[in-house]
Amino acid sequence: MIPIEYWLVFSSLLFVIGAYGVLTRRNAIVVLMCIEIMLNAANINLVMFSSYHSTLHTTVDSTGQVFALFSIAIAAAEVAVGLAIILSVYRRYQTVDVDKINILRW
Amino acid sequence: MLEYAWLIPVFPFAAFILIALLPKRTLWWEDGAVYAIGGALGAMCLSFLVVWDVVMGDTLIDGSQRFEWLVVGDFSVTFGIWIDQLSAVMLVVVSVVGTLVVFYSGGYMHGEGETRRRYYAEIMLFISVMYGLVIADNYLLMFIFWELVGLCSYLLIGFWYERPSAASAAKRAFIVTRVGDIMFMAGIIILFKYVGSLDFADLFSGAGVAAVPSDMMILATALIFGGAIGKSAQFPLHEWLPDAMEGPTTVSALIHAATMVKAGVYLTARSYPLLVQAPESLLFVAAIGGITALVAATAALAQNDIKRVLAYSTISQLGYMTLGLGAGGYLVIHADSAAGYSAATFHLMNHAFFKALLFLCAGSVIHAVGTNDMRQMGGLGKVMKITSLTMLIGSLAIAGMPPLSGFWSKDEVLAAVWHAGEFDPAFMMLWVMGIATAFLTAFYMFRMWFMTFAGEPRSDYHAHESPRIMTVPLMILAGLAVVSGFALFIGDGFKAFMEGSIDGLLAGAGHESVFDVAVEIFTDPLTYLTLALAIVGIVLAWRMYYVPGFDRSVFAKGFNGKLQRALENRWYISKFYDDFAIKVVYAASLVADAFDRHVIDGIVNGFAYLGGNMGQVLRRLQNGNVQRYTGLIVVGICLLLILVLYVLPWGGW
Numbered sequence: 001m002i003p004i005e006y007w008l009v010f011s012s013l014l015f016v017i018g019a020y021g022v023l024t025r026r027n028a029i030v031v032l033m034c035i036e037i038m039l040n041a042a043n044i045n046l047v048m049f050s051s052y053h054s055t056l057h058t059t060v061d062s063t064g065q066v067f068a069l070f071s072i073a074i075a076a077a078e079v080a081v082g083l084a085i086i087l088s089v090y091r092r093y094q095t096v097d098v099d100k101i102n103i104l105r106w
Numbered sequence: 107m108l109e110y111a112w113l114i115p116v117f118p119f120a121a122f123i124l125i126a127l128l129p130k131r132t133l134w135w136e137d138g139a140v141y142a143i144g145g146a147l148g149a150m151c152l153s154f155l156v157v158w159d160v161v162m163g164d165t166l167i168d169g170s171q172r173f174e175w176l177v178v179g180d181f182s183v184t185f186g187i188w189i190d191q192l193s194a195v196m197l198v199v200v201s202v203v204g205t206l207v208v209f210y211s212g213g214y215m216h217g218e219g220e221t222r223r224r225y226y227a228e229i230m231l232f233i234s235v236m237y238g239l240v241i242a243d244n245y246l247l248m249f250i251f252w253e254l255v256g257l258c259s260y261l262l263i264g265f266w267y268e269r270p271s272a273a274s275a276a277k278r279a280f281i282v283t284r285v286g287d288i289m290f291m292a293g294i295i296i297l298f299k300y301v302g303s304l305d306f307a308d309l310f311s312g313a314g315v316a317a318v319p320s321d322m323m324i325l326a327t328a329l330i331f332g333g334a335i336g337k338s339a340q341f342p343l344h345e346w347l348p349d350a351m352e353g354p355t356t357v358s359a360l361i362h363a364a365t366m367v368k369a370g371v372y373l374t375a376r377s378y379p380l381l382v383q384a385p386e387s388l389l390f391v392a393a394i395g396g397i398t399a400l401v402a403a404t405a406a407l408a409q410n411d412i413k414r415v416l417a418y419s420t421i422s423q424l425g426y427m428t429l430g431l432g433a434g435g436y437l438v439i440h441a442d443s444a445a446g447y448s449a450a451t452f453h454l455m456n457h458a459f460f461k462a463l464l465f466l467c468a469g470s471v472i473h474a475v476g477t478n479d480m481r482q483m484g485g486l487g488k489v490m491k492i493t494s495l496t497m498l499i500g501s502l503a504i505a506g507m508p509p510l511s512g513f514w515s516k517d518e519v520l521a522a523v524w525h526a527g528e529f530d531p532a533f534m535m536l537w538v539m540g541i542a543t544a545f546l547t548a549f550y551m552f553r554m555w556f557m558t559f560a561g562e563p564r565s566d567y568h569a570h571e572s573p574r575i576m577t578v579p580l581m582i583l584a585g586l587a588v589v590s591g592f593a594l595f596i597g598d599g600f601k602a603f604m605e606g607s608i609d610g611l612l613a614g615a616g617h618e619s620v621f622d623v624a625v626e627i628f629t630d631p632l633t634y635l636t637l638a639l640a641i642v643g644i645v646l647a648w649r650m651y652y653v654p655g656f657d658r659s660v661f662a663k664g665f666n667g668k669l670q671r672a673l674e675n676r677w678y679i680s681k682f683y684d685d686f687a688i689k690v691v692y693a694a695s696l697v698a699d700a701f702d703r704h705v706i707d708g709i710v711n712g713f714a715y716l717g718g719n720m721g722q723v724l725r726r727l728q729n730g731n732v733q734r735y736t737g738l739i740v741v742g743i744c745l746l747l748i749l750v751l752y753v754l755p756w757g758g759w
Contacts, residue, residue, distance in 0.1 A: 023737050031733075098733060105730030 001055075007048040014041035028089065028096040032082045039075050043068045107155040108166040111187050111241055114152050114197070118204075118234035121145025125227040130220075137222035139212045142230050146208045149237060150201035160194040161603070169243065169307045188243030188306055191607035192375055195451050196240035196368070199458040202586070203364040204233045206579040210466055211356045213576035214473055225265060229360070232258035236365050240372065245294040245304040248373070252290065252337070255366045256283050262361060263353040272352040282346040286336015290373070293329030296322055297380075310379040310610070320383065327380050327387040330373065331394075338370025338424045341398040345680045347421055351413040351478075355469030358413060363420050363465050364458040371427045371454055378431075378447060378608050382438050389532060392432025392523070396536035399425030401677060403546035407553070408673035411478045412468045415554045416461070418676075419504065422543055423457045426450075429540060430519035433526035433533055440529045442613050448604035449518030456511035456590050460503040463583035467497035470576055471558060474569035480557040482567070487559035489569045492577045494559040496584040501555045503587040505548035506640045511591030516544060517633050518594075524632060544636050548643030556651040595620045 014037055021034030050064025090096050122145070125138035134140050172186030189197075208229065215222050232255060239251035257280075264276030298304055300318040308314045318326065334340065339347035350362050361367070374381070374391060381388055399422045406418035427450045434446020470493040475483055487494040503510035506517070520540050527533040571577065593600045599620040605612060618626075627633055675681060 019740060023733055023740070099731060101732075102730030105728050 004048065004052055007044065011041045011044045011048070014038075014044065026097045026099055028086045028098050028101075029083075031098060032079065032086065035082075036075060036079065039071065039078075043071050046071065107152075107159050108164060108187075108189055109171060110152065111156050111166065111189050112171060114149050114156065114241065115234045115237040117148035117152065118145040118230045118237065122227050122230035122234060125223060125230060130223075133223060136212050136216070136226075137220060138226040139208070139222070142208045142226040143205075143212070145230050146201075146205040146233060149233065150205045153197040153201035153237075156189060157194045157197055160189060160191060161597075163606075165190045165606070167243075167307065169305065172243065183246060184244070184305065185247050186243035186305070187241050189241055191604050192372070192451060193240050195455050195604075196372055197237070199368065199455055200233065200236050200240065200365050203360060203458055203462045203583075204236070206582060207356050207360040207364075207462065207466070208233075210359075210469070210576050210579040211354075213573045214356050214469055215354065221265075225262075225354070228258055228261045228265075229357075232262065232361060232366075236369075239369055243306055245297070245306075245309070248376075249287075249291060249294060252333070252369060252373075253287060255361075255369060256280065256287065256337070259283075259350070259361050259366055262357040263350045265353050265357065269352070275346075275349040275352040279346040279350045282343050283336040286333045286343060286370075289329045289336070290333025293326045293332065296326040296329065306376070315379065315383055318380075318383075323380065324384040324386050327377060327384045328390055330377050330380070331387060331391050334370030334374045334428070335394060336370070337373070338367050338428065339398075339421050340370070340394050340425065340428060341401050342679065344398060344402060344421045345676065345683060348409075348414045348417040348676070349680075351411070351417050355413065355465055355472055358417070359462045359465030359469065362417065363461040367420065367424060368427075368454055368458060371424060371431065371450065374428060374431050375447065375451055375454075378435065378438070379611060381431075382435050382611055385436065385439060388432050388435035388439075389530065390432075391435070392429050392526075392533065392536055395425045395428030395430070395432055396523075396539040397425070398422065399429060399543040400539045400546075401679075403543045403550065404673060405676045406550040407546065408670065410480050412471065412480050412483075412554060412558060413465070413478055415480075415550060416464055416468055419464075419547065419551065420457075420461055422547060423453070423461065423504070426516065426519050426540065426543070427453050427457070429536060430522055433519075433523040433536070436526040436529050436533070437522060438608065438611050441525070443525075444601065444605040444608055444612060445518070445525065446522035447608060448601045449515060449522045451604055452594065452600050453515035453519050455593070456503070456515045456587075459583055459590050460500045460510075460512060460587040463496060463580065463587050464500040464504065466576070466580055466583065467493050467500060470572040470580065471497075471569075473572055473576070475567045477565075477567075480554065482565035483558045483563075484561045484565075485559070485563040486569055490559075490571050492571060492580060494555075496577075496580040497559070498555060499584040499587055501551040505551050505644060506544060506636060508637070509588075509591065511587055511589070513637075514591035514594050514627070517627055517636060520544070520636055521626075521630060521632065541636055541639055545639040545643045548640035549647050552644045552647035553651050556647060560652050561654075594623060599623055 018034045018036075018038030018041060021037065022031055025031050025034060046064045046068040050062065050068075053064065054061050086096055089101060093101060095101075121141045124141045125133070128138075128141075166187055166189040169186055172184045174182045175185045176183040208226075211225070211229070215225055218225065235251045235254035235258065239248060239255060242248040242251055260276050260280040263279050264273050266272045267276070294304055297309060297318065300322060301309055301314045302317075303309065303314070315323075336343050347362060347367065351358055353362075381391070402418045402421035402425060406415050406422065409415045409418060430446050430450030430453060432446075434444070434448075434450055437443045437446045470490065471483065471486060472478055474490060474493075475486070477483075499510065503512040506513045508514075520537065523533050523537045523540055527537055597603070597620075599618070601618060601623060672678060
């Protein structure tokens with residue numbers, strides 16, 4: 001069994017990589033992909049802690065697993081909405097560069 | 107009958123409601139005078155029954171007639187009835203003068219048309235609250251009625267409000283008396299702080315008096331007397347009363363001569379159990395009274411308006427009463443004698459009758475001639491026989507001619523002041539002011555009488571005697587002015603009667619018999635001194651204003667005419683107030699204006715400016731770049747995490 005620290009380091013790295021991407025990439029599609037990476041880092045945490053919890057108490061508790069499944073389903077819906085927004089933004093401005101889409105300001 | 111005393115103010119109040127609310131058709135004769143007369147008569151009959159009980163030795167001072175008005179937790183404000191000898195005297199005055207004035211108004215206000223409805227309603231309200239004032243059993247209730255009579259006074263002085271002078275006189279009366287009212291309120295607040303109750307029964311008991319520290323007692327009593335200074339037009343707040351003559355003469359007679367202005371004297375007399383604990387306040391009371399008597403009497407010398415002469419005379423006589431009360435307090439303390447107290451209340455009653463008479467006579471004259479200016483009268487004695495005769499009786503009474511009422515009471519007051527001089531030499535000086543006032547009073551009253559009724563007409567008027575409804579009240583009042591002085595000798599005498607009202611303060615001194623009182627008056631050389639001065643005053647007035655060919659400019663030229671001008675301008679006191687208001691208050695307003703404009707507005711505008719500028723700077727953060735926002739969120743969360751995980755545990759939380 002893989003020690004829990006490994007998983008924690010792995011999911012943290014995944015989250016940080018995703019956050020870095022969200023903050024630095026200009027392409028809105030890549031930003032959306034990075035958000036997915038962050039989301040999956042959280043999913044990994046949910047599954048991992050669920051498993052760890054069961055091992056610790058020698059029971060079978062799949063609440064965390066079910067949460068992860070919910071999260072994935074919601075992520076799918078979120079991607080659909082996000083892509084739709086990006087598509088309409090592209091139609092309006094002929095670009096998906098988030099630096100250029102800054103009309104909502106002072 | 108005493109348990110029905112609370113009904114006395116109800117009669118006039120009902121009349122007030124009826125006159126104010128009934129449809130116009132049902133007001134009948136003189137726009138509501140019927141209801142007014144009914145209300146006044148009902149209250150008078152009940153008052154007489156109550157007073158009869160008091161004369162028979164019954165009083166209602168045990169708080170058995172009391173009900174709760176306001177309950178807050180375990181604290182309650184109660185209203186009740188307090189009837190003793192002092193209330194009885196006031197009841198007599200208010201009921202008799204009130205009723206006669208209402209009758210007289212039926213003739214005097216005849217030409218006023220529909221505004222009479224307002225007049226009768228206001229007069230009835232006044233009579234009602236005046237009754238309330240004299241039967242109230244605590245300072246709070248008394249203060250409420252005190253303010254209400256002030257309100258009625260304001261309304262009635264300003265009865266002809268379309269005249270600017272009447273409107274401003276009403277305002278002046280209201281504002282000046284308010285100065286005194288605030289002092290009165292401050293005084294009763296101090297009493298409440300120490301005693302925890304404003305009921306007379308609690309305050310005047312030994313425990314109530316003992317609860318107030320002596321320096322606070324001086325302050326409280328002086329402040330309560332401050333209320334009297336305002337209401338009874340004492341120096342230096344007396345200038346509103348001559349101006350109040352802008353109202354109808356009936357109002358002057360009822361409110362500004364016989365009843366409301368007596369409320370201050372009544373208040374001072376009522377507060378006697380407290381005042382005798384503070385001799386300093388008593389001296390203050392007496393000094394104010396003496397100064398008022400003299401200042402007002404001198405100012406009356408040079409007035410040409412018949413009502414203003416009477417107004418100053420009223421102020422001067424009120425000064426007598428206050429002087430008598432101040433001196434009487436010393437007599438209570440040092441001599442166990444109620445002489446000053448009874449003299450002042452006796453003068454209060456007598457003065458109410460003869461001053462109401464004088465005012466109503468003046469009203470009759472004004473009604474006939476159509477002017478207040480005595481320089482345009484003269485010779486009226488021939489056409490107005492009843493008026494001139496009754497006014498002569500009133501003038502003789504106020505001048506102190508025996509056996510008219512003014513002689514007895516004025517003599518009693520002066521004797522009390524003289525007697526008090528044994529205990530404090532200051533009273534000797536006040537006594538000198540008192541007899542000087544007696545001389546001046548006789549002089550200016552007969553100056554007025556001669557100028558009005560004697561000699562030849564000085565203008566083209568068509569005067570005639572007033573109708574019966576006006577002359578009958580004059581005759582009744584003249585009768586009272588003659589006989590009310592003999593109250594001193596009826597039964598046990600007025601003195602013994604009034605002693606009943608403050609017997610708790612007297613160490614059981616035996617009553618003086620009626621015979622002793624009479625002997626005392628007639629064997630005292632001072633009586634004859636006062637009388638001689640008054641006669642000299644009358645003769646001087648006769649010489650100067652009746653005998654033709656007298657060169658009055660001799661007096662006018664004295665002190666280069668400065669004295670004459672000072673008197674005509676009422677010692678410049680009124681002018682001083684005007685200047686004070688204009689210069690000082692205006693300067694203060696300029697400062698306040700500048701402060702408001704620059705400091706207050708500066709602060710408010712400064713905050714607005716600060717907000718605007720900060721917005722200008724901070725809005726740069728809102729640049730529309732979502733990634734910048736996200737970055738700030740991440741940084742913020744990191745900072746929060748550092749705070750929660752490292753800084754706070756390190757600090758011990």
